[in-house]
Amino acid sequence: MDKHTNDMAIEVKDICINYRILNNISVQKSFLKKKVHNEVFEAVKHVSFQLEKGEILGVIGQNGSGKSTLLRSIAGVFAPNSGEIDLHGNTVSLMALGVGFKDSLSGRENIILSGMLLGFKEKEIQDRMEEIVEFSELGEFIDRPVRTYSSGMHSKLAFSITAMLETDIMLVDEVLSVGDERFKKKSLARMKELISDKNRTVIIVSHSIPTLKELCDRVLWLHAGEVKQLGEPEAVLKEYGRFMGA
């Protein structure tokens, strides 16, 4: 599958992502006001970086600095307003907190549906089903509708799906602190196992300096949508620590 080992896996070229602060309009309002004035909020400004295959990038920054937005646009949830993202044909999955499921369906159905959206065939997912269910520790809840799950169970299921259905590029958004202590350890171990694969490219967003120090090859520090620093974990994280402490 890989002819050249030092292939680029992700190339992000000068991307900007804007949120138009366009609130829900009602029919009445749109009749009264002729033109709805839109404010534009720039969440990510002129960010560029390249990742080689197998590299692990940590992303750090304050709340609202555009980390999740960046990750989502790499995952293809929305395209950037300008600039380019080239994944060189790699499959990509985004692992993020919060619901990504259809509430009315059972955990099992949701595993299949999520897997299909990640580009797997139903057969491949069925083959790995037991592993996923076992890893998620959901037990009999797996056949109940997702709306009956606790928030911890939600996250466990989400983590298990992306951790077991392996894609070339994994985007990890703040999910390494999911569930109870035991699950946390287990997921961190699984994460390390996944990362150790030389063909897998990973971007991790986290607020935990120790985790990033341990896992990453490079760290990107985003501040107000712009790249503040990009480089060796030691140096960047030290700077960041000082910045946040001050």
Add this chain to the structure above:
Amino acid sequence: MEYLNFFMFIIPPLFALLIHNYLRHGELSNKRKIVFAIVYFILLNAITLGMSWLRGVKGLRFEDMTLTYKIKYISLGTVMGFVLPFPICLLTEDQITLGGLKRYIKRFCQDMKKYTAYAIRMAKADLGAEVANAYLDWLWWMIEPVCNMLMYTLIFGVVFRASEPFFPIFIFIGISMWGFFSRSISGSVNTVRVNKGIITKIYMPKYILLFSKMLVNGFKMLVSFGVVAVMMIVFRVTPTPYILYAIPILIVLFLFSFGVGTIMMHYGVYVSDLSYITGIVLSMMVFMTGTFYSLSKRFPQPFGELMEQYNPVAFLIASMRKALLYGQAPAWELLLFWGFISLGLIALGAFTIYSNENAYVKVI
């Protein structure tokens, strides 16, 4: 009625201009608006007058015109006003090119191919979840329309004396098809909001969500048509080869609902109270679609027959009844025509969604 003499020439071009402006994302300058208004005025009236000339109406004499003629003139003009902006835009607007159109069509086909398996799987799962906790399981999909049918048969057949031959089946066909259409449209308005959880995590063309929902509704409709088949045997309806028309009719109904649904789905993201409006419009439409009675017989002429031709859902329901119950061939030219219009609507809807879906995730 003198006003109509004026409006019959004006309404279609204005509608065409609206569609044209829509295709250009509302960025038409005032100067161009005036130019295109004139272009559409000339073209549309030339087409409509040409049509009526071919049908034997030579010359324009307002005093001789019947109301039917005027309404037909407006209806035909409006439908043409929907079609015409597409080629005109291709020819005149730099931003809209044949290559771009081809790209969109190609992308649409690829996406449909890629995501159909997902849509079907999701529809299956939805159907499964719907019955998982119900006592009577899938029987509900039959019980519900059957009960409605009994109710409407009593009210419209006995109380309002609007009975037709094979009245229970007549009603059943109406409510099955109308149910599919109205459920698809009212569902489309909040499709994006309902599936928020999924679409903030991963990309998919957003109309796939609607497509999947419509597969669910379509399956329920097919169950009702199973009941129709049983009722036809019980009521001893003599089947004719025309019942084969049922298939193209259902296909056109699906395409039309999908086309309208994609457009409604887009506006549903931004306009928060759209679901109220669709609710009102849909319940108004029930009566203009002849779900419970024959439009052409019960409505004052010429409106009844006109509505049966120019309201696509009414036309499809009436055709279905003709084909299944009364052994008459539906007007296939009109069926083909509405099929093409539906494809146009889908093109418009898919184009709208492709060019805006990026922003959906940010709004909800």
